[in-house]
Amino acid sequence: MPYEPPPDLATLSLEDIAALAQARDLPPVDQWRPTQVADSLMQITADGRWFHDGGEITRPAMIRAFSSLLWRDGDGQHWLVTPQEKQAIAVDDAAFIATDLVQQDGALAFRLNTDDIIVAGPDHPIIARGDADTPALYLAVRHGTEARLNRSTYAQLVELALASDDLSVISTGARFSLVPA
Template sequence: MAQKKSTKTKTERPRESADSGEIFLDKEGRWFHQGEEITHQKTIELFSRSIVKDPSGGYRLQIGKEWAKIQVEDTPYMVRSVELCKDQIKLILNDNSSETLDPRTLRIGKDNVLYCSVKSGEYPARFLRPAYYQIMQLLDQDDSGFFLKIGNERFQLASQKESSG
């Protein structure tokens, strides 16, 4: 009697790459592997768009079924440039994606570094110098601190002390 083959497929769990070594993303958006800077542009682009939260905390690269934990010096995403479009601000991120800034998430951190939330509020992003200078041109300041005015709305920037907790 012939046996029927099972049509059920086993769901494979992603597996950690055994030879990933230490992969590090610095605060300026530069990638390193075992202390050496990664300069291959296609690798940088692949890594930048493959960042996900690790279930045990921190971040990892998820490429297909393979994954590797990464060390992130500051934030997993960086804002490379800023563009004012009508009544919104467009952000270009280090993964080459673009999205509209949620101005309520703007905050000033230690050493006056500017941050916001990206990817539907799921991830923090640090403004790199060019983007920082671009958005600073759009900010105003009064006795209550820095604010951004978009259309008829005013958005106060939180400081690190106000936004932590």
């Protein structure tokens, strides 16, 4: 069955967004304990492109499938995980890129470069890193992985934060400062 990307975030209600976020049937990567370890010869560059053995992976369906197997350990190493094996994958910055944002009914919903939809909140915090001169904003995705906000999504979020006294945003009841600590 061919993959149908979700519609534009701006056209969806918060209920529709939540349903789409829940509908993605992801493998239970966090429950698997593979015994074999290898190198995948894969890399995700800072601009979100995927490579295998030096060649770019250009099929969105493959990237979407691989991304569902991603897990990041406590040391920051990213892995592609199956029940039998985990393979190291080099990630230059973040495994995902947040490419769009919509604010509705007290929630901030992000679309990722893999068409995943993530609603920011206690389970998916917005994280400010860097410093005042070179700030970077990230969104926790799943299994320790993160999405870096691209330039336009960053600008959208900052515009929302400028309405607050402390450069922060609120999503599903949680407040997130956009000022790097």
